[in-house]
Amino acid sequence: MLKSNLDMGNEAYTERAVASASIAELNDVSKLFGTVQAVSDMNLRIAQGEFLSFLGPSGCGKTTALRMLAGFETPTTGKVLIDGRDVSTLEPYKRPVNMVFQSYALFPHLTVGRNIAYGLKQRRPKIDSKSIDDKVTHALETVRLSGFENRRIWEMSGGQQQRVALARAIVNEPKLLLLDEPLAALDRKLRKEMQIELQDLQRDLGITFVLVTHDQEEALSLSDRICVMRAGRIVQTGTPQDLYDQPNSRYVADFVGTSNFFDGLVNQINGSTGSISLRGGRIYKSHLSGAISVGNDACLSVRPEQIRLHLSGTPETLEGKVLNRIFLGEHTEYLISQESLGNITVLAPRQSDEGLSNLGTGDTVYMDWSADAALILPKD
Amino acid sequence: MTQRLRNWLLVAPAAAWLIVMLVLPLSVVFVFSFGERAPSGGYVPAFTFEQYANLPARFTAFKNTLILAPLGTIMALLIAYPLAYQLAVRTSQRWKTLLLVLVIVPFWTSILIRSYAWIFLLGGGGIPALLASLGIEDVRLIYTPFAVLVGIVYGYLPLMVFPIYVSLERLDKRLLEASADLGAHPATTFLTVTLPMSISGIATGCMLVFILLMGEFLIPALLGGGKVFFVGNALVDLFLQSRNWAFGSAVAMMLIIIMLVTVTLYMRLISRLNVQRDDAQLM
Ligand SMILES: Nc1ncnc2c1ncn2[C@@H]1O[C@H](COP(=O)(O)OP(=O)(O)OP(=O)(O)O)[C@@H](O)[C@H]1O
Ligand SMILES: [Mg+2]
Numbered sequence: 001m002l003k004s005n006l007d008m009g010n011e012a013y014t015e016r017a018v019a020s021a022s023i024a025e026l027n028d029v030s031k032l033f034g035t036v037q038a039v040s041d042m043n044l045r046i047a048q049g050e051f052l053s054f055l056g057p058s059g060c061g062k063t064t065a066l067r068m069l070a071g072f073e074t075p076t077t078g079k080v081l082i083d084g085r086d087v088s089t090l091e092p093y094k095r096p097v098n099m100v101f102q103s104y105a106l107f108p109h110l111t112v113g114r115n116i117a118y119g120l121k122q123r124r125p126k127i128d129s130k131s132i133d134d135k136v137t138h139a140l141e142t143v144r145l146s147g148f149e150n151r152r153i154w155e156m157s158g159g160q161q162q163r164v165a166l167a168r169a170i171v172n173e174p175k176l177l178l179l180d181e182p183l184a185a186l187d188r189k190l191r192k193e194m195q196i197e198l199q200d201l202q203r204d205l206g207i208t209f210v211l212v213t214h215d216q217e218e219a220l221s222l223s224d225r226i227c228v229m230r231a232g233r234i235v236q237t238g239t240p241q242d243l244y245d246q247p248n249s250r251y252v253a254d255f256v257g258t259s260n261f262f263d264g265l266v267n268q269i270n271g272s273t274g275s276i277s278l279r280g281g282r283i284y285k286s287h288l289s290g291a292i293s294v295g296n297d298a299c300l301s302v303r304p305e306q307i308r309l310h311l312s313g314t315p316e317t318l319e320g321k322v323l324n325r326i327f328l329g330e331h332t333e334y335l336i337s338q339e340s341l342g343n344i345t346v347l348a349p350r351q352s353d354e355g356l357s358n359l360g361t362g363d364t365v366y367m368d369w370s371a372d373a374a375l376i377l378p379k380d
Numbered sequence: 381m382t383q384r385l386r387n388w389l390l391v392a393p394a395a396a397w398l399i400v401m402l403v404l405p406l407s408v409v410f411v412f413s414f415g416e417r418a419p420s421g422g423y424v425p426a427f428t429f430e431q432y433a434n435l436p437a438r439f440t441a442f443k444n445t446l447i448l449a450p451l452g453t454i455m456a457l458l459i460a461y462p463l464a465y466q467l468a469v470r471t472s473q474r475w476k477t478l479l480l481v482l483v484i485v486p487f488w489t490s491i492l493i494r495s496y497a498w499i500f501l502l503g504g505g506g507i508p509a510l511l512a513s514l515g516i517e518d519v520r521l522i523y524t525p526f527a528v529l530v531g532i533v534y535g536y537l538p539l540m541v542f543p544i545y546v547s548l549e550r551l552d553k554r555l556l557e558a559s560a561d562l563g564a565h566p567a568t569t570f571l572t573v574t575l576p577m578s579i580s581g582i583a584t585g586c587m588l589v590f591i592l593l594m595g596e597f598l599i600p601a602l603l604g605g606g607k608v609f610f611v612g613n614a615l616v617d618l619f620l621q622s623r624n625w626a627f628g629s630a631v632a633m634m635l636i637i638i639m640l641v642t643v644t645l646y647m648r649l650i651s652r653l654n655v656q657r658d659d660a661q662l663m
Contacts, residue, residue, distance in 0.1 A: 072557050092560040093569075105558035109576050116570075119562035172562065 008305075021084075023176055023208045024069060027121045029078035031064050031232075039234040040066040042078070046176070046210060051202050053211045053219040055255065056229035062212040063102060066178045069210065070099045080264035082176065093122075098169040102212075103182040104161050106153045113149030116140065119172040139171040142197065144282025158185045163194070170201060179211045183218065195222055216256055220244070226254050238352050248290035250377045253301045260307070261299045262341050263379065269294050275377050276300050284319075286374045297379045304333070304347035308368040311355045317366035320344060322359055332357075336365060402617035402652070405572050406636075409482075412629035419621025431630035438631055441614040444600070446638070448525060449593035452532040453540075458583065459533065460540035467541075468548035469556075472605040480545070491535055497535065502527045502587040502603065531599040536592060547581025548574070562603050583650050585645070594639055611635050 024046040031039040039061040046052055054062040058312075067073040080088045080159060087095060098119065107115050116136045120127055140146050143163035156181035162185050169177055171250055184189050199222055202209045213219050219226050220240040227237045228251075236243060236252045247253035250261055264278040269292070275285045276298055284300055294299055313319055320336040324344065335345045347366065348356065359365060416426040467479055486494060500506050502521040509541060513520050521527050551574065559569040597612025604613075618628030 070561055070563075084511065092557065093563050097561070099561050101554060103554055103555040106557060107558070107573060109573075118559070122563035122565075122568065168562070174397060209455075238455060285382070 018252045021048050022046060022081075023083060024210075025079075025082065025189040025378055026065070026068070029065075029068060029075045029077040029080060031061075031068060031073055032076045035037060035318075037232050039068070040233075042234055044227060044237065046208060049206050049208055050224045051209045051211070051222060053213055053226045055213060055216060055219040055226050057214060057255075060253050060334065061232040062214075062229060063180055064232075066099065066180055066210065069176065070097055070178055096175040097178060098174040098176075099178040099181060100165050100169045100182040100268040102184075104165040106161055106164055106168070107281075108153050110153070110215070111149065112140075112145070112151045112153065112156065115153065115164060116171050116281055118168065130228050135171050139167040142201065143167045144193075144197075157163070159187065159190060162186060166194075170205070170207075173205055176208045176210065179209060180205065181212055182215070183213075186216075191218075198222065213308045220256065226256070228255055246289055247301070247377065248300065249376070249380050251380055253377060258345065259301045259304065260301050260344050261301055261377075263299050265298065266292055266294055266296045266298045266376065273291055276378055278341060282340075284374065285371050286376050287372070289375045290378045292376060292378050298376050299379050300374055302369050303375050304345045304351075304373045306369050307344065307346045307367050308369060309334070309346060309348055309356055309359075310368070313366035314368075318344075318369045319364060319366055322361055322363045322365060325359065325361065334359070335363075335366065338367075393578065409629045411623055413633045415622045415629075416624040417626050421625075424623040426626075431627045432634075434627060435630060438611070438614050441609055441611045441631075442529075443613075443636075444525070444608055445594060445610045445635075448600075448608075449530060449590060449596070451518065451651070452529055452536065454594050455529065455533045455592045456536050456540040456589050457586060458591065460537055460544055461582070463537075464544035464548055465540050468545050468551070469553065469574075483541055486548075492602075493597060494535070495531055495599055498527070498531055498603055502530065522603065523607045525604075525608050527603040528608045530602050531603040532593055532596060534602050535599055536589045539592070540589050541585040543588065544578060544581040547578040547584075551577050579650075579653070587646065590646075591639065591643070592634065594636055 009077050022045040025283075026042045026044040029039060029042045042065060051300075054065060054349070064073060068075055069088060071087065071094075074089055079086055082095060106119065110118070113136050116139050119337065120132045120135060125338075136149065137146070140148060143166050145160060145167065145330065146165055148156070148164075153164070154162060162182060166179075166182055169179075171288050176211050179198075186194060189351070198209070198211075201207070203248070211219070211222065217350075223240060225237060225239055226243055228243065230234045230251055236248045240248070240256075243256045244254060247256060253259045254261070262278045264276040266274055267277050267283070268275045269288065272288055273285060274288045274292070274294075275283050277283045278300060286300060310317060316323055318338055318341070320338040322334055324331040324335040329345050330350055332350065334348065336346055338343045338344050344367065350357075412423055413431055414427050416424050416428060416430070418424045427486055437494045463483075464547060467483075471479060483658075496649055502508075506521075511517075546627070555573055555577070556569055559573050560566070564572065590598060595612050596610055597616050600608055600610045600613055601616075604610075614631055615635075617622050618631060
């Protein structure tokens, strides 16, 4: 399910984004609720036709950012542009934007069909009822709810309601579709199906999607670009691959995928590489990412799948004891305790060494990784 | 204990209350309405339709009630709805409680005292005097149907505000956002989302106010000054002053019949409205 542009580098993507017109922009946008700073100094350009995700933990301001695009909140400072026009204070009903609400917000006094037709009926000039019916039928097909037109909302399950909410938005073919955790209530299988459906829809209709999620897997598999947010701020924006390979902070590395972090002190910088001395005295050379200078507290980030296990040690390897071992089919996950670095998670592929497959709790192992596989990141 | 027995025990207090407070007095009134007035006032048993034949004598009271009660209900609705809307939808949580209390505050004083205040306001020294100082002379407000209308709308407004407030308060505000998001003008949102979803509050409020207005006597007595009187005033007169219990009972029976008919028609209309709404939605 990887998209072709996943392997586009950051520069290639930026070029594309600049080349194609941006459909929406947030310029220095902040939003205060009383004393709560929900969004701070947010800057973002959303390119025409892209699939962008806001990723971040609960309460980090994702919904607020989306609501400012939809027009339900006015930025305290800064500007919101849609299609090049300043819409910071434009009423929601005048914006060419549709939203799938986190809470669905379906009309309980209307049937499923009427809910979906609602937006079409607001169009001026009017659309004739035959084409409204056709569009509604088609939208229901898309979300796999054919024949549910006359159902009442309360007769639908949570997941079905969520799909009705989705159909109610996409049927309008807006320029910008905002989705606030639209798949959160679905079971795994249906969720996967709907994710693929969303992706197809986005390609077919050419609509720009902005998706809010706190599910990193969903963000990684669907998005052209991801905005990682933290406490109202964008920490990093990039393609899924960028974020995975080049996180600019420990926070991003931790949020996008999993990683081992070893605290240390930066003692040398040489262009884009540097060295860090870890607790226990070992020094590792590695690539730098994010804002770091010599003498800073930093951390070395190593993804679990990048760590190699050996049965015998050399001076370069780290010695550890297996604490736990979880068989995951293709991979085996080890939790290894290391004297000075603490617990380390290692994800070893199945086909590795004969002896390794017999490793059990309490056994001694040796670990290393290639310099390219690790990153020195600012400690936040 | 069987389910049946338990159900009976649960229903028993309500049933007893209903029998003692409603069925018994009603039976008494029903029986009295076929009787005759004793020479010194009161009731002598008889079986005659004379009292019912005599009803046209109180035509004005029925006419006033049947005009002013529906009119008062509608006026109260028109004033209460925007108020309830403002309170439930537009007011921030912080002010809501305070403003709601202000709606109830009038209930802390008796309607009698508040109506006296209106006597002063509508009487010669009040609003007419103010208008006179502006050059509008000879405006007569007190003891007119208008004064009674003002009084009943004023008195029953809170009873209309509350059910509507509750239905609007319960309305999920995100539905209004969803409607706006789908491109609906605020007026459309009001007509297609807010109004249909508050219809139960409107129905309850109107029913409550209308039924109470049909039996009203205090406000017409004070602000109508004996010129604009309701059936309620006729009843007070017949039972307490002229002590013609038999005729009073006939008038009361007539009022009950009218109420039964109108309320039944009203219920039919409301459920028909709901059914129509449902039908319209079946595409
Ligand atoms: N109307 C409001 N009034 C006051 N504070 C608010 C309001 N809306 C949001 N907030 C606060 O702003 C912050 C960001 O909220 P937001 O809803 O954008 O989070 P989120 O990232 O969408 O979280 P979740 O993943 O849980 O939906 C939170 O601290 C929240 O409490
Ligand atoms: Mg949210």
